[in-house]
Amino acid sequence: MSSRAPVILTKFRNLGEQMKKIVKMSLVAAVAVAGLTTANAKPLEEAIKNVDVSGTVVYRYNDYNADSAATAPATRAGTSDQTNNYKIGLNISSKVNDDVKLNTRFLVANNAGSFAGAAGNAGGLNANSNDANPEVSLSQVYFTYTGIMNTTVNVGKQGLTTPWTTAVDSDGNEQNGTGILALSTWGPVTVAGAYFNQTNLGTSGDLAGALTTASTYANAGANSVATVGVIGNVGPVTLNAWYLDMQDIFDTYTLGAKAGFDVSGVKLGADLSYTSLDFDSVAKTNLGLTAADDDQNLVKLILTAKAGIVDAKYVYAGTDKEGGITALDADAATTMLTWNITTLGKADADLHHLSLGVQALDSVHVSANYTTMDFEEGTNTAIEDNEKELYAQVVYNMSKNLMTYVRFGQYEREIDNVKDIDDSYRGRLQVQYSF
Numbered sequence: 001m002s003s004r005a006p007v008i009l010t011k012f013r014n015l016g017e018q019m020k021k022i023v024k025m026s027l028v029a030a031v032a033v034a035g036l037t038t039a040n041a042k043p044l045e046e047a048i049k050n051v052d053v054s055g056t057v058v059y060r061y062n063d064y065n066a067d068s069a070a071t072a073p074a075t076r077a078g079t080s081d082q083t084n085n086y087k088i089g090l091n092i093s094s095k096v097n098d099d100v101k102l103n104t105r106f107l108v109a110n111n112a113g114s115f116a117g118a119a120g121n122a123g124g125l126n127a128n129s130n131d132a133n134p135e136v137s138l139s140q141v142y143f144t145y146t147g148i149m150n151t152t153v154n155v156g157k158q159g160l161t162t163p164w165t166t167a168v169d170s171d172g173n174e175q176n177g178t179g180i181l182a183l184s185t186w187g188p189v190t191v192a193g194a195y196f197n198q199t200n201l202g203t204s205g206d207l208a209g210a211l212t213t214a215s216t217y218a219n220a221g222a223n224s225v226a227t228v229g230v231i232g233n234v235g236p237v238t239l240n241a242w243y244l245d246m247q248d249i250f251d252t253y254t255l256g257a258k259a260g261f262d263v264s265g266v267k268l269g270a271d272l273s274y275t276s277l278d279f280d281s282v283a284k285t286n287l288g289l290t291a292a293d294d295d296q297n298l299v300k301l302i303l304t305a306k307a308g309i310v311d312a313k314y315v316y317a318g319t320d321k322e323g324g325i326t327a328l329d330a331d332a333a334t335t336m337l338t339w340n341i342t343t344l345g346k347a348d349a350d351l352h353h354l355s356l357g358v359q360a361l362d363s364v365h366v367s368a369n370y371t372t373m374d375f376e377e378g379t380n381t382a383i384e385d386n387e388k389e390l391y392a393q394v395v396y397n398m399s400k401n402l403m404t405y406v407r408f409g410q411y412e413r414e415i416d417n418v419k420d421i422d423d424s425y426r427g428r429l430q431v432q433y434s435f
Contacts, residue, residue: 050095056170057433060085060115066424085115086134087171099147103158105140105168112204113139114173140176151184160199161192162227163242163254163275163333164326170432172331173204177225188233192242196225201246206330206344223247236260252277252326254334269304275326275334298326298343300336309360315353321376323347338371340411340426341387349375365395369409377415386414391426401434 062083088108095101110116116134142156157178159167165175179196202221229242237259245251256273277296300317317336319326324343327335335344336351343349350373357367370390377383391409398404406429413422 052093053091053435055088055090055435057435058085058087058115058171059431060171061429063427064424065426066422084117085171086117087115089139089168089170096143099145101144101146103140103142103144103154104138105159107137107139107174108134109137110134111137112173113169113176113200114204115171139174148184150186151182153183154181155179160196160201160225160328161194162229162244163240163256164244164252164328165201165205166329166331169331170434171430173329175204175329176200177221179225190231192227192229192231194225194227198222199225201225201328205328206342220246220249223249248280249283250277250279252334254326256333265307267304267306269302271300271302273300273333274298275300277326295320296323296325298324298335309358311357311359313353313355313357315351317343317349317351317353319343319346319349319375321348324349324375338369338389339391339407339409340389341371341373343373343375346373346375349373363397365397367393367395369393384416388412403432403434405430 090106093103142158145153160175161167177196177199181194224247227244231240243253254275258271261268275298297320303314330337353371355369389411395405408427
């Protein structure tokens, strides 16, 4: 980094404390305007003490360069794109009484809850534009009730906490809706249930890009969402089963098992899941889907190992010939996403990902990452597609609440053995401050 880097990092570190002060000062000012006298000083002091402020500030710089002539899907030869991306998430919770807490989340982001500052197809090629001044939006506002033993109930506008969605993300889009979510834990078993009569799934998430007619899907936020799940522990294994129904669009379920072991000082982990999604007849008609799109499936296996300063991870993800539309967001647990490659919406996909890392210092982690995926263009076709990426990553944790990583690598795509459909070198710098 340049000689200005320490100054920039110091500003990120101080921003959280400034936000906390601003929020609490705003509360004081609001009450003062209401005409409180000195007799109310103690209640005001207590109210401020019961306010918790947390959040993240993220800056991301992408630099993508395409060196080869492309024949499909678009000509990208010689393009060089640099994008600046920003996102701030501010969480404010206030204790109302012993059983009730008010929670809010504000975002400086785009209308999907993702990065602001990068226009066009952000994160991809040909995305250059003028700098932007994003606005602040209210993403969540809900009450949490804990007056029932072993039970938590959230009511209001909140994140969609399901395996198919991303409720909160420091550096990506977020899905939220208005409704009720209840969690109840009894011994080793937790039962979850939720119903949302309105969501932002028409604007946030990646399912629209996986469907054939995204314009129809843009109104999907008016369709209700209901889900139920069970999570339990059996010895060292954690089991989970979830079901979700999106009104007039699809119903889906996912089953998973996760375990961790310590063998002679080597920490081993395994995570196996299966997801299936069926479109409703109404959705097939409105979205132009065929019988071949009836059943979308994904099998995912994640194996991890750590011995001393060395760690490794292997991921396999496969979809069937009918497709891999198994999630509402590419970052969700029911799909697979690396840096540039995802199984979401890919038919007959076979993805293999391998990562080897070294904890070089207490604050520095270095890794090499490779991914390859074969899949079909469309469903039940003979057109073979292949994507590959190879990149190195360095993560630097300057402190517990300040993290920076740098990536550099190459992405390639071939269709029916035609090389250089997309051949680009890609770099990224990201700084994340948590408070």
